Amino acid sequence: MPTPEIELLKSRSLPMLIEEEIQRVILSGQYAPGDRINEKELTLRFGTSRGPIREALRSLESSGLIEQIPNRGVFVRRLTPQQAAEIYDVRAFLFALAGRLLAMRASEAEIATLRGFVTAMDDAIAADDTDRYLRENFALHEFIVAHAANPVLASQYLSLIKQLQLYRARNLMLVDSMQVSNREHHEMVEAIAARDPDRAQAAHMAHVMSAKHRLMANAGLS
Amino acid sequence: MPTPEIELLKSRSLPMLIEEEIQRVILSGQYAPGDRINEKELTLRFGTSRGPIREALRSLESSGLIEQIPNRGVFVRRLTPQQAAEIYDVRAFLFALAGRLLAMRASEAEIATLRGFVTAMDDAIAADDTDRYLRENFALHEFIVAHAANPVLASQYLSLIKQLQLYRARNLMLVDSMQVSNREHHEMVEAIAARDPDRAQAAHMAHVMSAKHRLMANAGLS
DNA sequence: TCGAATAAATTGTCCTACAATCTTCAATTG
DNA sequence: CAATTGAAGATTGTAGGACAATTTATTCGA
Numbered sequence A, B: 001m002p003t004p005e006i007e008l009l010k011s012r013s014l015p016m017l018i019e020e021e022i023q024r025v026i027l028s029g030q031y032a033p034g035d036r037i038n039e040k041e042l043t044l045r046f047g048t049s050r051g052p053i054r055e056a057l058r059s060l061e062s063s064g065l066i067e068q069i070p071n072r073g074v075f076v077r078r079l080t081p082q083q084a085a086e087i088y089d090v091r092a093f094l095f096a097l098a099g100r101l102l103a104m105r106a107s108e109a110e111i112a113t114l115r116g117f118v119t120a121m122d123d124a125i126a127a128d129d130t131d132r133y134l135r136e137n138f139a140l141h142e143f144i145v146a147h148a149a150n151p152v153l154a155s156q157y158l159s160l161i162k163q164l165q166l167y168r169a170r171n172l173m174l175v176d177s178m179q180v181s182n183r184e185h186h187e188m189v190e191a192i193a194a195r196d197p198d199r200a201q202a203a204h205m206a207h208v209m210s211a212k213h214r215l216m217a218n219a220g221l222s
Numbered sequence C: 001t002c003g004a005a006t007a008a009a010t011t012g013t014c015c016t017a018c019a020a021t022c023t024t025c026a027a028t029t030g
Numbered sequence D: 001c002a003a004t005t006g007a008a009g010a011t012t013g014t015a016g017g018a019c020a021a022t023t024t025a026t027t028c029g030a
Helices: A014-027 A039-046 A050-062 A081-105 A108-126 A130-146 A151-165 A175-193 A197-218 B004-011 B014-027 B039-046 B050-062 B081-105 B108-126 B130-146 B151-165 B175-193 B197-218
Strands: A066-069 A073-076 B066-069 B073-076
Touching: A014 A039, A014 A050, A014 A151, A039 A050, A050 A066, A050 A073, A050 B050, A081 A130, A081 A151, A081 A175, A081 A197, A081 B081, A081 B151, A108 A130, A108 A175, A130 A151, A130 A175, A151 B081, A151 B151, A175 A197, B014 B039, B014 B050, B014 B151, B039 B050, B050 B066, B050 B073, B081 B130, B081 B151, B081 B175, B081 B197, B108 B130, B108 B175, B130 B151, B130 B175, B175 B197
Parallel strands: none
Antiparallel strands: A066 A073, B066 B073
16 A cells, blocks of 8 residues: 555566665665565565565675564665775775776866866865765766766676665765865876776775775774 | 475574575576576576575675576676686786795695695596596685685685686686696796795786686687 | 467566574563 | 473475566568
8 A cells, every 4th residue: 555656666676676675775764774574564564475575685686785683574684894895995996996997098078077076176175065965975986987888897886785774884985085085086087087997996096095094083992 | 304404404594505505506507697597487496485596696696606687687607708818817917916825824834735636637638538637627726715714815816717717718728727837836836835935926927817818719809 | 481469487586484593672580 | 389391383494386577589571
């Protein structure tokens, strides 16, 4: 009886829609890390039977957002600082590859777009608009990865990003780190504009590692 | 009468076992890329109902071994040379990270093991024993990734390796390329032994890119 | 032989059922 | 009173039947 909103299927299968919705709920924080996810509750929420629900959960498991414990159910994954650090290392290398690839193939239009993001972030910093900064920041990163023309890379990178969202060290971006961060963005984009793969690769990797260190420092780690 | 199979069920769920078995069948080539996978056939093969089968297939889909087409079923994924090349690029960067991490933390015992692999491969080349070379080669790569102490890295790397196995360009290793390849292994291992992260990183990346180029050349591409 | 009509097979989903296991919570015991 | 036990109750894991929607195979007619 509930949720008639999921009538848009036909293109995507029901488990896929359910998967996306559960993912959305997890990433939005409605389900917190460690929370148990109840199948019956989901059948009520979506108005489907357990079959599609269980299929969706299987899919989510391989994406690293939930953990399945036999006979006990599925739980929203809980990331340790250690695990977050490991993800950052992998992310740095993937992002470095994205930067290198983009530097080798970026069009003038793409470069203009990239510069637009950086300028927008400069504006956001000047206006002390953290929300806007974060939005533009995410858009820049996503743009770079999406335009590197390597779907495998994009898929693995996005998977890591999602997992990192489980690690809410509630690190409120300080104006200070926004400035540092955007200086790094500037170097990344200029390296791409210069069509210098090595420089771009280094800049992209340095940027993620720098973000990692900022986060770890924030969390009181090394 | 505790059969081993029942014991396995304690630790791993039925869909997981099914998933592993299907994966084994795919990687062994029994199911070829493009083949359709029939649910009913699988229920007969495994003696289970469709539920666990479908769950296993969902899991396999996110691992990139199969593709799901709505209302048509699941098919063993078919990789284009282009896609294989993309996977190689990502693999190169992940492997570079593995090399770097291992160079920073390898124990004397680990280094000895690594040298053992390289020596074994030299022997295999001398004996023109391709099978043994391939076995040791796989073991070396796996060892490096497993001992880099980054589970996220290991998991993504292994996922790529599995996908690459779908791309059977039947590139029979030539003695020639075995020699080149093992020279690269030597440099990788010595860089690790020297605890030189930058050198190890470069050597590992170069090795994978070199393998990529050998494969692409074999396949008649650039 | 070709194409259309028909039959068969397959997927996607729901439902009910039930054993195995986990969780809860109250009664019992030390 | 705290800790333990143990019986309900809940939940997961799996089976199996059912059926609409869709795809694939087959047959038949032109």
